[in-house]
Amino acid sequence: MHARINTTYLVNLLQSSIDNKAYIAGKLLHAHILRLGLSADTFLVNRLIELYSKCGHIHAARHLFDQMVERNIYSWHSLLSAYCKEGQLDNAHKLFMKMPERNSVSWNTVISAFARNGYERKALECGRVSHGSAVKYGLHKNVYVGNALLSLYVKCGCPRDALIAFRELDEPNEVSFTAMMCGLVETDQVEEAFEMFRLMQRSGIRIDSVSLSSVLRVCAKGGGSNFGWNGDLPHIQGKQVHSLTIKRGFEGDLHVCNSLLDMYAKNGDMGSAEVLFGNLSETSTVSWNVMISGFGQNHDKERAMEYMERMRGLGVEPNEVTYINMLAACVKSGDVENGRLIFDSMACPSLISWNAILSGYSQNEDHLEALKLFREMQFQNQRPDRTSLAIMLSSCSEIGFLECGLQVHATSLKCVSSGDIYIASGLIGMYLKCARVEVAVRIFDGLTQADIVCWNSLITGLSYNSLDKEAFTFFKRMRQTGMLPNEFSFATILSCCSKLSSLSQGRQLHGLIIKSGYANDIVVGSTLIDMYSKCGDVDGARVHFGMMPYKNTITWNEMIHGYAQNGRGDEAIFLYEDMIYSGGKPDVITFIAALTACSHSGLVDLGLNIFNSMQQQYGVKPLVDHYTCMIDCLGRAARFGEIEELIEKMPCKDDSIVWEVLLSSCRLHGNVILARRAAEELIRLNPQNSVPYVLLANMYTSLGRWDDTEEIRAAMLERQFWAVLFIAPAAPVERKLMDKEEARGWNGAATIVSVFLFQRLYEGTLFRNFLRSKPSSLISDVFMCGAKAAIPDAPSPPTDIPFSKIFCISLLQ
Template sequence: MGKESYWYIANFLENCIAQKSHKSGKLLHARILRTGLSSDTFLCNRLIDFYSKCSKIRSARHVFDKVPERDIFSWNAILSALCTANNLIDAHMLFDEMPERNVVSWNNMISAFVKCGDAMKALDFYTIMISEGLMPTHFTLASVLCACGILLDVDFGRKCHGLALKIGIDKNMYVGNALLSMYAKCRYIADAVKAFADLQEPNEVSFTALIGGLGDTENVGEALEMFKLMHRTRICIDAISLSCILGICATGKSGGSGLSHQNDSLLAKVNGQLIHCLSIKLGIDNDFHLMNSLLDMYAKNADMGSAERIFYILSIPSTVSWNIMIAGYGQNYQIGEAIEFMQRMECSGVAPDEVTFINMLSACVKTGSIEVGHQVFDKMPCPSLSSWNAILSGYSQIESHKETITLFREMQCRNVNPDRTTLAIILGSCAGMELLGCGKQVHAVSLKFSFHNDMYVGSGLITMYSKGGKMDKAMLVFNRLPELDIACWNSIMTGFSVNSLCKEAFVYFNLMRGRDVSPNQFSYGTLLSCCAEQSFSSQGGQYHCQIVKDGYINDVFVGSALIDMYCKCGDVEGARHLFDSFPSKNTVVWNEMMHGYAQNGCGEEAVHLYHYMIMSGGKPDGITFVAVLNACSHSGLVDEGMKIFESISSEHKMDPLLEHYTCIIDALGRASRLQEAEMLLNKMPCKDDPIIWEVLLSSCRVHTDVHVARKAAKKLLYLNPQNHTPYVLLANIYSSLGRWDEARALRELMSEKRVGKDPGFSWIEHKNGKDDSHVTRSK
């Protein structure tokens, strides 16, 4: 065959490769066979490349196996074909068989490992390549830097950066973008910004990488400004760029400063809407990936109406689309809609995946629909660790600790190994139930899986031992932790507080400050609780100054703890002055101030504050009514208390709780209005609770009303025959009236029925705080 015919075939083959024309290429292959050119190495190499581009790997391998004289290009062609098809096992075997390897061979393998997610193997191959004296190209370093970004290995990335500078390829666009992306993923944002500035002509990849890095490091304002710059400089904005910036808008942060969370979320949503408009203007709003990003943005900004409109214009919603909607409804406490969407998802033929179940579980946990969550969990064929953690967390949050521990045991029976989150949840349940023995078993599990030195688990262990009264073991765990975060310090200080070891809590607070660990609102809350318990008003005042200095004075948790501390120390005026200084007050702060007035016998002030709260637009809750009714009871404001009690259902559309009935019956009893108290008690829905009958019986003792006292005592004995309270109180009433025979008969009946009375104690502690306290016991 002449040269012209040879080059005609070669050129025609190139066209088939470029157009991926499989049919034409096969016809050309047949002609090559007929004309006796099947032994030509160059044409065979091009045929291997052709079949690879058409995804016909078996045909490419068949051609390779028939090449009589293979050169380096033959080997690289088939290696590239195997790597492109993600057939790494065969590619690795072929790589080892190669008689000769060049940079292209190594690049193929390194790039393939990165694409398949084995970034560590890619770095290993790169290290061997360098040790063999081969010089990397811009393709090599681009792949290796990508692997560094996946592994968050900034040190290895810096070495590659240094090598790129040394051999002069740092200005290459591929290398420059890879450097920028690596620093951004590793959250070294200053280095990423410098890498961006070093680029001669940044493109859409450069901008998108930097915007993503800025968003990940919460530099939201800078990310939005970078996107505006991208738009102004007419850089090509594609669906990937828009999806990246929409992800930032989905965080609910606007990039502004000094804004409330509500305003911040509103501006984030507005920015997202502007991006949505831009996508329509650019004509790429139908891109499937972009549509899912829009769904996610609207759902996370609590605009489910807009999310629904986008969802319904999707031609075929993917599993991701359904998952975003289910998660969005869950985040916005719309559990009914979340359940409906999951049912519709299954009816449409889209099978729920692990993310679907986890989103549904999270929705159930957030809305407190834990029974529905358990039904969802039971549908899962093989729950993952994340799913176990979600259902365990749900039961733990509603304080159903027994169910939490039972589920954990079932998880162990299924051979699902726990992680730090699992152990922390279970330790919280053990602490909630004060199950020290169970907590010790969990401690043993943490040792088995080497989580005992984890700060998260360590904090849970400290809390568990503290709640069980074993402060020596809690301190042992604390002292053995290699690193301590604020949660660990708070746990040990709270442990001292709940065990009435307030001085030790103060000592550890000073130790924490000495180690340059900044206290947070929970640290101060614990210390103020200690000061309130011990009536340390002067020390509480010192912490008040530190709170102001550290900027926590407007925190609701700290503010309510300060009010409680001042009130328990008897400084009601100081508490009110602090209360009035708060720029915004939520229900917790109002309740704390009312409760403080009640504790100090300032009933009228508590009632005035309650009315002021209503006038100011505050919404009372169950605790509010307990505080104000308790204040009315102890200050003799019975009529005012009755009006407030009646307003619970008439004005505030709430059902009175047992605590509310207890407070108002106590108020009526103190005012000797026992008949009214008895009538109200008989009308209430929870009349079988012994506490409320004990309150009524105690009032009868004060006012020596034998008639009502007998009824109350009879009811108490019916509810619990072994309760000594009705015997003792009724006998005391008889004794105070001089009815000794009846009092003696009651005490004899107690002995006959073997009803015991708990002995009383009086405790006198010396001012020097030593342990030589005197205890006297009376029966």
């Protein structure tokens, strides 16, 4: 009797120590238990293991466990739970595999821990073993066992396995249906998730608040992503669920109401969300946060700020989620400055807050500030996660900052697993953008299992570096491994076909696209049109265009541009008019394509009409590209008076391409006065640019104005351009190979040019030619070459140009 009283008393004291995490008191109780000779009492020792685990002393708990005379399932489960909570998943897995008996609790504990900590593969491995055991003992049809397996597969992102477990159940309950809906929506199978809810209703399963919240999440997902449904269907279905909510009497359930608010916000219906919010009998911080987030997602920063102020005015204290939502609202509206003020006002910003502001700077292309903030983040001992690292790798890629990219790579090795696919994809993209192809390929080859994102990143990067044949090699290798290409894979590889002008490979890919089920995809279809057009088969492009069931603005643009670049301007304009007639909305690219078609086909008046309609009818403000197309169109027809009027109205007078196009047109038609103005503007914009001198001198030469030509030559010498070669149009052109002194290529600031240095035995002068196109193309052209003796900002010459490509063009007067 005395021992029983002591045991009961000790259990109560141990429970108190566990609840209060009183480690010292627990140690004293442990000593007292040893003195009483109760060290073999399994129940008391189990409580001691729980105490040490709760206080973070896992080693002490394991030591006690190893000394136990007799263990029961609770002993194993207590230590297993401790390992899982502390993130010691290797130890948890080893202990789990040694367990003599495993029940649903132990299975769920270890599986949940693996899934929660990103070890989905191990969780799935354990889950499939347990599934096999359940089938062996006939437990797979039991609703509790089945729901545990179903939840596991959902957590591990395996909806097919989850569906198998679901179908094995004799009588699925509301938990089964809700878990399946969550699993399907997580993998963007929105329509299937909603169909599961319909099946739940037809099966007569009780609809509770949890299932309603889950299906509202399905509708929110459909409205907030590019997957699943098209148009307003998610919004319509969400309203139907709202009606069902009222019918079932859940309109007063705050959790359901918050889900309704989120559904309306994700579908962009902030009017309905405000009405619902205003009628709520009670609100929570979650309700306010959903409203602030909704306005932010719809780029209405002012209303989001208004709700935050109202929230404070009513005495509801904003939490971290409120600040994060407000920060996201500023970022989405492009107001990173106010977003930074909100971020700086946080006493201790969380990792999510850091990622939100980093993402804001990156999205607004302020990549240097993002990198600076990332460094500050590390100084404040905030450990970056895979999202932070991915944002930084993206910023390094965009500005080609290899040195910083290397530092982010080093940080990633410390902070995340070396085999993390998400980070590997970002690293591959960064190195390829920085022209470190060999490093990117090495990282890719080091992956144990590359996903489609990694393959796409590598193929896209190779194409970016003009390694289109290599991109094809990896595309074939991807298919050989059994990885199925997606729409982005096809769009990238079709782009490679376009650059290689490989129509035969393009047609093979078209067949594969049809076989893979992507023939009706708008992105793939638009890229196919581009491929056929650039390979010269504009009729093939037109056939595919006509077969596409859905067309967006990009699709129309590709087809119009295809006609324009193949010299079929009349058909391009006809298609443009067809687009307008069918209700399509032209954008800036549409007008560039249409104006280019008018320019190349001499449709000047029609081009003027299209140009004038841009802002008047369609609200599209003309950009410098549109003015350039229009000046080229008028210039080809020698309508220089209208060009001058257009230039006077043009807001972008400081763009050199406009004046270069005008100067070329003036040279073609011999308009000396306007040519001089264009040349002066070009020289004003960039005094080191030799192009205006070259074009102007060419025009003077072709007109026989040798005094003006000599004046240009003197001006070039004054600006340290060494020499000029002139070719008169009527004179025969002498061409011969000369002794090579040096021939090197270099990459200029905007376009790739070549500098050739050779010995010219003409009045003993050493000439340096500055060529803007291939040497062989210059022979039939009226041309003048000129170059500076040195180009201070040019990089070192990387490669030798073959001697066979060097020509000497003589001056004959």
